[in-house]
Amino acid sequence: MPSKARIAVAIGCTAAVLLANTAFAQFRKNEDAVDYRQSAFTLMSNHMGRLAAMAKGEQPYDAEAAKQSARLIHVVSQLPWEAFVPGSDKDGARLKDDPWAKADEFRKLQERLAGETDKLVEASGDLDALRKQVGATGAACKACHDQFRKI
Numbered sequence: 315m316p317s318k319a320r321i322a323v324a325i326g327c328t329a330a331v332l333l334a335n336t337a338f339a340q341f342r343k344n345e346d347a348v349d350y351r352q353s354a355f356t357l358m359s360n361h362m363g364r365l366a367a368m369a370k371g372e373q374p375y376d377a378e379a380a381k382q383s384a385r386l387i388h389v390v391s392q393l394p395w396e397a398f399v400p401g402s403d404k405d406g407a408r409l410k411d412d413p414w415a416k417a418d419e420f421r422k423l424q425e426r427l428a429g430e431t432d433k434l435v436e437a438s439g440d441l442d443a444l445r446k447q448v449g450a451t452g453a454a455c456k457a458c459h460d461q462f463r464k465i
């Protein structure tokens with residue numbers, strides 16, 4: 315085979331492998347999906363903690379830091395859901411109710427959080443607004459945990 319043709323075949327094969335992988339390879343194993351979503355939740359929780367500390371006056375209010383945390387929570391709160399791969403209910407997962415059987419309820423609670431984190435970004439520029447919105451956001455976290463998360 316002329317070398318150019320050989321290179322073309324090699325490129326073709328590589329592309330085929332890459333395409334085949336993208337269909338199902340966001341997570342190689344269920345365990346990776348569980349790690350991924352728990353990591354996203356851990357980050358959100360850390361930044362909710364920072365905002366809560368400012369809201370309660372345990373830390374001085376810093377508008378820039380508050381805005382950064384709120385933006386981060388808003389972005390990271392979009393990440394966990396694709397990692398609820400069907401069947402990933404073991405490997406360290408801590409699930410109470412079944413997010414796949416109750417997919418509609420689970421999705422509504424995600425949408426509630428998305429709405430609240432949107433408002434959190436807005437509210438982060440003002441301490442009084444932040445106080446209220448940290449509470450409302452925390453309530454959206456809790457509503458889902460009460461049903462779906464095993465403590």
Ligand code: HEC
Nearest residue numbers: 352355356358359362407408423424427454455458462463
């Ligand atoms: C739509 C449902 C839902 C919402 C909303 C939600 N969570 Fe969770 N959260 C879960 C589920 C389900 C788990 C358990 C995941 C698992 O173990 O596989 C979890 C787990 C966690 C964990 C434990 C992670 C670990 O390492 O085990 C933390 C911390 C957490 N969530 C924080 C938050 C915070 C903070 C918010 C709001 C900003 C939030 N969650 C909003 C469903 C939700």
